Amino acid sequence: MPASPDKITLAGIQSAFADALSGRGDTALAPHIKPMPGVPTNVQLDIYRNNVHAALARSTEGLYPAVAKLVGEEFFHHMMRDYIQRFPPQHGRMVDYGHELPDFLESYPPVANLRYLADVARLELASYLAYRAPDHTPLNPAQLAGLSPQEVAALRFEFVPSLTLLASPWPVLDIYRLAMAPEGEEPPAPEMDNNPARLLILRSQDEVDMIPLPYGDFSFLMSLQTGANLEDAAAGATASQSDFDLSSTLAQAFSAGVFSTAR
């Protein structure tokens, strides 16, 4: 018996289907699809193309609701076509999809005039990750009682897993709050020029906190995060902000639950 022209392996079908859903054409798959009366094959495949797009776009929109509000839902879903082309998903965990959107927005020409947009996305990603980060008990400052001043000065800290320090030349927290406010309850539009944001983002209890920091506090925590000891981080912070107050900054950091360990 001659081989049927329909003989195709399972891998062949799945490879051809992946092509059809990823914009590489239907020609390899179409001959193997049973005709559906009154419906062209490309329309059948469009149902799957629409499903895939909707699943990825809605999942990503759920991660970046403020970005979606700022550009409009219709534009966001249109933009997702380009994003998915560039960053196709490689596994089935939608909770881990869409994390490259901030970098994508940075160089996406249609939003080049919204220069703050990538940083708003960074804020939303940091908040999303904080909400899902491993649970961790923050360091209790009482554990450091009894250390000598020299030992305290030499301390290096690790931060809780939910924490992000985010700096932006734009007032991204104000922009985020404006985008997320219910209609009719919007706060006044923020001053856009010379109004940078320095934010501490972390989860405490079941909520994500987004805390604006003075310049000295932010640079102090950045130094600690990159491995500086307490004395060097404090010296750097004092150099950048003359009224930097180490003891009050440390007290606030402990109360916000910034540190996980000190050694």
Next chain:
Amino acid sequence: MPGFQPDRPMPDKTGIGLKVEHYRDVLEGRPDLGFFEVHPENYMLGGGPGLTTLEAVRSNYPLSLHGVGASLGSYDPVDPDHLTRLKALVDRFEPFVVSEHLSWSRYQDHFLADLLPLPLTTAALAAMTANVNHMQEALGRTILVENPSTYLEFSHADMTEPEFLRALVKATGCGLLLDVNNIHVCAMNHGFDPIGYLDAIPGDAVGEIHLAGHSIDRYGERDIRIDTHGAPINDDVWALYEQAIIRIGPKPTLIERDDNLPPFADLLAEAKQAEHVMASLAQGANNASVAG
């Protein structure tokens, strides 16, 4: 052939798919329901309130883990990282049932975010059998496999879907998750008799039933039914559900709703309607057997 033997006691009442928007209704309202169901992929997280909330729900209700990301119909083996994460959730939440789909989503390193149709061939059956066996060994328990909604069929299929499912059950010992809405959607799209489908599946392998709503898209002169989980369960699906219960008896039944989410009370009403269908048919069966 012996019927599907559940690993855990099955709840005798209906359940609802748990959505974040309904956490409060569930935790504070403590609705009278048999179980809740979630997609494990949504809980593959490092930590945080999602997992602790699910734990709180689990402490009050049996739980079903209904996977959408394992891609059991793939030519490629199941992603070991996915299985590890799924096993961790199974160990932590001790679900009464774990289920997946007769479908595929992954080819090599392409993940296609939908439940894609499988050519119903002996080669696909071999791949699906290997993957179901692998998952069951990794989890140390049997799983249920659900019939999907499809919008195309392959011309080189050498089995019907009920024949494929029957062979899969026989080869792996898995059970079936019968999605009544998907049967209706496929029967209308592909032109087969949904009652004939119910008669052809191995009814004693069914461990759970799904009910959902769908949408009807118009293309030219004909309708195409799309499984959206975005509408109330319609009368055709309720009627087919009755026919399913008549044939296979009462089963844990889930109301699935993922889109156009209504108030929780609306879903609870659908769950109560399903309970009513099962109770009245059981009553009818008792009366019939007394009369006979």
